[in-house]
Amino acid sequence: MRNIYDKILGGLLGGATGDAMGASTEIRTTGMIKDKWGHLVTDIIQAPEDTWAHWSRRGQVTDDFSVSYYHALQIIKDKGKITEKGAEKAVLKWFEDPNYSQCAGPTTRRSIARMKGQKLPPTKQDRLLCVNSRASNGGAMKVGCVGLFDACNVDKAIDDAITMCKPTHDNTIALAGTCAIAAAVAEACKDRVSYLDVIEAGIYGAEQGFLRSSKIEGVSPVAGPDIVRRIRHAVDLGMRYQGRFDEAMDILSREIGGGLPAAEAVPAAFGYIAATKGNAMDTIVMAVNAGDDTDTVACMAGYIVGALNGYDRIPARFLELIEKENKFDLRKTATKICKLLEKEDK
Amino acid sequence: MIAYNKILGCLVGGATGDAMGAATEIRSRKQIHEFFGGDVKKFYAPPKDTYARGSKAGQITDDFSVAYVTARRIADNKGVVTKAVAKKALLEWSEVDKWFSRFAGPTTRANIAKMKGTAPDVNKFDPANLFTPVNMNAQSSNGAGMKIAPVALFSGGDVDKAIKIAITVASLTHPNQIALAGSCAVAAATACAMNDDADLFKVVQAGLYGAREGERLGAKYHENAGASVEERMKLAIWVGLTAKDMDEAIDKLGSLVGSSLAANEAIPAVFGLMVAAKGDTMQGIYGGVNIGDDTDTIATMVGGILGALNGVESLPAKNLKFLEKQNDIELEKLAKDIDKILNGKA
Numbered sequence: 001m002r003n004i005y006d007k008i009l010g011g012l013l014g015g016a017t018g019d020a021m022g023a024s025t026e027i028r029t030t031g032m033i034k035d036k037w038g039h040l041v042t043d044i045i046q047a048p049e050d051t052w053a054h055w056s057r058r059g060q061v062t063d064d065f066s067v068s069y070y071h072a073l074q075i076i077k078d079k080g081k082i083t084e085k086g087a088e089k090a091v092l093k094w095f096e097d098p099n100y101s102q103c104a105g106p107t108t109r110r111s112i113a114r115m116k117g118q119k120l121p122p123t124k125q126d127r128l129l130c131v132n133s134r135a136s137n138g139g140a141m142k143v144g145c146v147g148l149f150d151a152c153n154v155d156k157a158i159d160d161a162i163t164m165c166k167p168t169h170d171n172t173i174a175l176a177g178t179c180a181i182a183a184a185v186a187e188a189c190k191d192r193v194s195y196l197d198v199i200e201a202g203i204y205g206a207e208q209g210f211l212r213s214s215k216i217e218g219v220s221p222v223a224g225p226d227i228v229r230r231i232r233h234a235v236d237l238g239m240r241y242q243g244r245f246d247e248a249m250d251i252l253s254r255e256i257g258g259g260l261p262a263a264e265a266v267p268a269a270f271g272y273i274a275a276t277k278g279n280a281m282d283t284i285v286m287a288v289n290a291g292d293d294t295d296t297v298a299c300m301a302g303y304i305v306g307a308l309n310g311y312d313r314i315p316a317r318f319l320e321l322i323e324k325e326n327k328f329d330l331r332k333t334a335t336k337i338c339k340l341l342e343k344e345d346k
Numbered sequence: 347m348i349a350y351n352k353i354l355g356c357l358v359g360g361a362t363g364d365a366m367g368a369a370t371e372i373r374s375r376k377q378i379h380e381f382f383g384g385d386v387k388k389f390y391a392p393p394k395d396t397y398a399r400g401s402k403a404g405q406i407t408d409d410f411s412v413a414y415v416t417a418r419r420i421a422d423n424k425g426v427v428t429k430a431v432a433k434k435a436l437l438e439w440s441e442v443d444k445w446f447s448r449f450a451g452p453t454t455r456a457n458i459a460k461m462k463g464t465a466p467d468v469n470k471f472d473p474a475n476l477f478t479p480v481n482m483n484a485q486s487s488n489g490a491g492m493k494i495a496p497v498a499l500f501s502g503g504d505v506d507k508a509i510k511i512a513i514t515v516a517s518l519t520h521p522n523q524i525a526l527a528g529s530c531a532v533a534a535a536t537a538c539a540m541n542d543d544a545d546l547f548k549v550v551q552a553g554l555y556g557a558r559e560g561e562r563l564g565a566k567y568h569e570n571a572g573a574s575v576e577e578r579m580k581l582a583i584w585v586g587l588t589a590k591d592m593d594e595a596i597d598k599l600g601s602l603v604g605s606s607l608a609a610n611e612a613i614p615a616v617f618g619l620m621v622a623a624k625g626d627t628m629q630g631i632y633g634g635v636n637i638g639d640d641t642d643t644i645a646t647m648v649g650g651i652l653g654a655l656n657g658v659e660s661l662p663a664k665n666l667k668f669l670e671k672q673n674d675i676e677l678e679k680l681a682k683d684i685d686k687i688l689n690g691k692a
Contacts, residue, residue, distance in 0.1 A: 027479055027480060027483060028480060028481065029481075029569055029570070029571040032481075032569065032571075049477060050477060050478055050479060051479065051480060052479070054476070055476075102476065124397075127394070127395055127399065128395055128397070129372060129373060129377065129393075129395035129396060130373065130374070130377070132372060132606060132607075132639055133607070221374060221376075222374070223373055223375075223377070223600075223605075223606075223638040223639040224374075224604060224606060224639060225600070225601055225602065225603070225611075226601035226602070229601045229602045230602060233602060251577075253573070254574040254577040255573060255574070255577045255578060255581060256573065257572055257573030257610065258571075259483060259571070259572055259573075260483075261608075263604065264573070291571040291572075292483060292571035292572055
């Protein structure tokens with residue numbers, strides 16, 4: 001039996017490790033990663049000059065985990081309550097750090113300007129019924145923490161995920177992807193669960209996330225792929241290639257992709273979990289090396305497999321490096337989340 | 347000997363798809379049904395909340411217009427395809443307000459600005475300008491495929507020549523292996539379709555060959571990170587082949603394969619729809635028009651390929667004159683000029 005603390009810290013550390021490790025490989029293809037480093041990246045290394053994380057030191061996380069961490073701190077401040085107001089506060093506070101704000105994605109950036117009451121320059125898209133490019137992975141990338149606060153409670157995680165991410169990603173496809181990750185992390189916190197339970201919860205989360213968010217005012221429909229269908233397909237491929245790491249990574253990256261759209265990044269995360277049977281470091285390493293938006297996919301997948309396996313399946317030196325380089329206290333944060341969970345139980 | 351009706355069919359098919367899809371673009375299939383009361387099977391004036399707002403029924407957008415201008419200038423150059431001619435045509439097209447300024451996509455726009463030396467001043471506050479990214483993954487778009495079917499007519503039915511033509515023309519605006527794989531797939535399929543003994547099976551196989559070749563040749567320009575056009579085409583062809591009817595195929599292709607701006611969604615969707623429609627020109631075009639998201643681009647490509655396969659008789663007789671009139675273009679004259687070039691009547 002695993003202590004809940006092990007799982008909560010595992011989620012945080014998994015997400016942070018995925019982000020810090022993926023920061024160096026982001027936007028490259030698997031081939032380019034192998035060319036540059038001579039092998040797959042399996043450690044946290046310095047990011048090169050020609051990528052988003054060009055500013056970072058080895059061990060620093062990018063927008064993905066940092067915004068998630070800021071949300072977690074705000075939720076702790078709000079005694080475990082997840083509210084839209086709290087979410088807005090967390091995003092605005094996070095955006096004040098120039099390191100993080102410079103890597104904010106287009107959808108997040110636009111929402112922040114709106115929250116601040118800034119007038120946005122008119123664009124061609126203003127009159128459009130749906131802006132399909134906003135169905136991005138920016139909600140899913142930060143939502144892992146919600147699954148920890150709502151540990152073992154999949155349905156609450158889905159509702160809270162919508163509440164937290166709606167201020168920045170107010171469309172059905174982005175939110176479906178968001179809920180898939182939150183639901184999977186919440187399920188992963190249960191005692192004696194397998195990677196299959198976690199995948200099932202993710203599919204349920206995507207389905208419910210789409211349905212529930214489309215009934216909420218202010219959430220707009222967009223045209224795009226169905227996340228549920230794509231997760232199923234990615235998991236199908238992952239299962240077929242279990243035990244064959246390179247082949248699995250190759251087919252998932254060629255067929256599912258791992259880019260900015262939620263409908264690629266989220267299914268990819270579940271495909272890697274299926275291919276590696278939920279092994280913590282194998283999942284993270286696959287996400288880091290599959291190419292494209294690697295840090296985001298590795299952060300999301302890392303949250304899930306970290307919670308599933310517990311923190312001790314991730315090298316302890318990563319924990320030390322990440323805490324030091326980012327001035328994060330993941331252990332203390334995990335303790336605080338656990339205390340909130342205990343209170344709920346009473 | 348290339349049949350004249352196939353040449354004209356390619357042109358009228360492409361223009362039909364573009365003009366019909368202009369009304370449904372950016373909507374999801376559900377939103378198309380809500381707005382129009384069912385699948386769209388005729389020319390409508392586009393609604394106010396889409397890119398083509400203000401256009402009249404039957405007016406084309408960027409997709410077919412850039413193809414038309416390019417094919418026209420190549421015909422004037424006696425059918426010889428060179429970078430110089432393609433570039434001149436592109437610049438000429440970019441001066442036509444009703445086509446370029448209203449519709450041009452982000453990748454085409456950025457690369458034309460670069461050509462003209464009118465790229466906007468670098469915004470130092472835009473984080474994307476603080477470094478030179480090794481990849482521009484968002485440029486793996488369908489803009490290279492959308493314009494290529496009419497241009498591929500100059501191959502005279504030679505698949506390899508069509509691939510070469512596509513690389514020459516499309517690398518001006520989309521120099522990456524994913525966009526060019528999409529372009530070469532469409533070009534190869536069109537070339538194959540022009541031959542007297544062509545059938546759907548051969549056309550689809552030529553498309554797969556084109557995607558493979560396009561990926562290989564395109565990688566010489568640049569390799570972006572992203573899913574493979576060929577791999578997703580296989581998935582789409584399987585979906586198209588196994589769906590029980592067109593209705594199911596459209597839904598499944600839209601939700602699993604996707605139908606967005608990305609070349610690795612739009613081009614696979616084209617091939618899935620053609621298979622599902624059993625090669626019927628109008629059924630295929632209707633599929634593209636109603637699949638949702640980037641409908642006009644998908645319908646343009648389907649119309650170009652199947653128009654070439656089945657000839658102009660496979661399209662409603664009134665379309666030719668109607669489209670010529672609404673857009674002030676001369677499709678019949680262009681087809682006659684191409685016929686003269688290909689069949690040695692010049």
